[in-house]
Amino acid sequence: NEITYISFHDHLTGLYNRRFFEEELKRLDTKRQLPLSFIMGDINSLKIINDVFGHTAGDDLLKKTSEILKKVCRSDDILARWGGDEFVILLPKTNLTDAEEIVQRIKNKCKKTKIKKIPVSLSIGSATKEKSAHDIQTIVIDAESNMYKNKLAQKESLTSSIIFALDTALYEKSNETKEHTD
DSSP: OHHHHHHHBOTTTOSBOHHHHHHHHHHHOSGGGOSEEEEEEEETTHHHHHHHHOHHHHHHHHHHHHHHHHHHSOTTOEEEEEETTEEEEEETTOOHHHHHHHHHHHHHHHHTOEETTEEOOEEEEEEEEOSTTSOHHHHHHHHHHHHHHHHHHHHHHHHHHHHHHHHHHHHHHOOSOHHHHO
């Protein structure tokens, strides 16, 4: 049982891993599950947090993000850590409008959550398979493409937030004046 658990779960977050998710994607890619929506999220700024605050803070960000996603997902949704800083959610019998509502709930929870005074930020994309004839891999690619478009749109705002948080953290750690920190 333990070996089975380890082979299908991410050790850090406890979420399903990519291997399990890809099997579920094949299993649920049926007419009965349509519309089948797919959400992909990529954590913004994980590398910076790892570089500045250490990998423990980066791990905390991954764990906190997984907690947010767990709270937002419904019982039939399949949530997994796709890789490094990416998460995916498979939403059976969910149209694009409902998927976008879930995306909005994720964004709202992220805004309220901070790690080292930096808000949790996810770039998120979604897509929906409406017809059996559509290829599920194309839907995955569409969601990923939408996620990267979102990432580009958020980049400037996120950079400002990170710089502000780093400036604040530096000022708090040092006895220097605010002017020197600036």
